[in-house]
Amino acid sequence: MPNTADLTSLRDSLPSVTGVFPGPKAQAILDRRAKNVPSAVLCNYPLVIKRGQGAMIEDVDGNRFVDWVGGVGVMNVGYGQPKVVEAVKNQADNFFHSMANISTHKGYIDLAERINALAPTKQGVNKTMFVNSGAEAIENAVKIAKAYTGRSNIIAFSGAFHGRTALTSTLTAKKTFSAGIEPAMGGVYRATFPYLYRAPKGYSKEESIQYYLDNIQYIFEQGVPANQVAAFVMEPIQGEGGFIPAPFEYVKALRKICDEHGIMLIADEVQTGFARSGRLFVSNYWKENGCAPDIIAMAKSIAAGVPLSGVTAGVDIMDKVQDVIVGGIGGTFGGNALACASGLQVLDIIENEKLADRALKVGKLAKEGFEALQDKYEEIGDVRGIGSMVGLEFVKDRDSKEPYPELVAKIIQTAVSKGLVIEMAGVKSNVIRFLCPLVVTEDQLNAGMDILDASIQESLAELK
Ligand SMILES: Cc1ncc(COP(=O)(O)O)c(C=O)c1O
Structure with missing residues (x-):
């Protein structure tokens, strides 16, 4: 059982992934998953969670991730809320x-x-x-x-x-x-x-x-x-x-x-x-x-x-x-x-904890970060949302608006290997969604934004 000091440090920590990802413990569990669980229950990331606190999760090999998915919108109040x-x-x-x-x-x-x-x-x-x-x-x-x-x-x-x-x-x-x-x-x-x-x-x-x-x-x-x-x-x-x-x-x-x-x-x-x-x-x-x-x-x-x-x-x-x-x-x-x-x-x-107000604040910061990325990358065609439910739509060019799902798939995999968990959305699989626990700290949000930026850059370079 994790001690409280560990949990506190996870809550306030920043993402860090060291060594090979997935690590050996995660890989062993993923191998058993492949043998025992139908593939139609999709396994989108090589991520095996050990514990969560606030907006952070730690995997079985000790890697830490800032989680912008929150179990797909389940963890608005954050992981490990003591009162819950x-x-x-x-x-x-x-x-x-x-x-x-x-x-x-x-x-x-x-x-x-x-x-x-x-x-x-x-x-x-x-x-x-x-x-x-x-x-x-x-x-x-x-x-x-x-x-x-x-x-x-x-x-x-x-x-x-x-x-x-x-x-x-x-x-x-x-x-x-x-x-x-x-x-x-x-x-x-x-x-x-x-x-x-x-x-x-x-x-x-x-x-x-x-x-x-x-x-x-x-x-x-x-x-x-x-x-x-x-x-x-x-x-x-x-x-x-x-x-x-x-x-x-x-x-x-x-x-x-x-x-x-x-x-x-x-x-x-x-x-x-x-x-x-x-x-x-x-x-x-x-x-x-x-x-x-x-x-x-x-x-x-x-x-x-x-x-x-x-x-x-x-x-x-x-x-x-x-x-x-x-x-x-x-x-x-x-x-x-x-x-x-x-x-x-x-x-x-x-x-x-006035989480609705917090959602407006976090969403504003996230949107500003995404709009700065939109200024930098032609492939981000649209940034939209309400509060802390924000999406970035990726296109091959802004005029034709042709969806760019290959880029989104690459960005997501690159980001998780660097410590940011993000998810795809869209009928054409060309949107990245922001569904972060509302208790995320500003430092964690910024760290996620830097990882997203680096992941877009790397993924574009690989696709060109
Ligand atoms: C808007 C909406 N409705 C319904 C569902 C289905 O919920 P569940 O997966 O809990 O059955 C989802 C799940 O993602 C959803 O996003």
């Missing part, structure tokens, strides 16, 4: 699990109550149910919307990622996630996501937004009539799709369309939630702009790495479900006691 660890240990002393259908535990109710008070849905007076993963949250959100509206069709977006289950891989745009496992779920239609960087050439922002809104009318005319649509499912900032924020002007118009036709707006805040954007949810910004969603699906950073996800919606919507699908939402592990204990601490930490 203590709460989970205390809960473990009492009991691990109590199935919500059988015996109620207070942690579930406490967490539901707090999220209900905080979640910026349109109705504002909420109920919350818990499940285990992002995909399950989306599955349940869709069931709730269908039950409430009595309609069976859903509109998702180009570039969307909502998970890997049968329904959510149908909702997900990139078909490498579902090709070969057909049939897909029926009743799913796809609108074009308002991707401003790739709007028709020469269009102003307003013209681009109108262009994307026209696509919705086209779907109503030639895909599915509006009065047969239960919900739009939208990521407020697309994650896997390439870190693309939906312009608030577009969401306002979409909200109006939903209201005109009795369609639910589901915000998939699985990756964007829990202070990442500078608010608890991006839906807070939506609400400020008069376009709050009806239903919010959340997961990832909700419980700092203990599996938990949730769906929050207005009381009227939630209370209708039982009339339609009796006992049809939930599941054995949903709202697990260890996870709820952790989730309550996460909310305290976000509040007490």
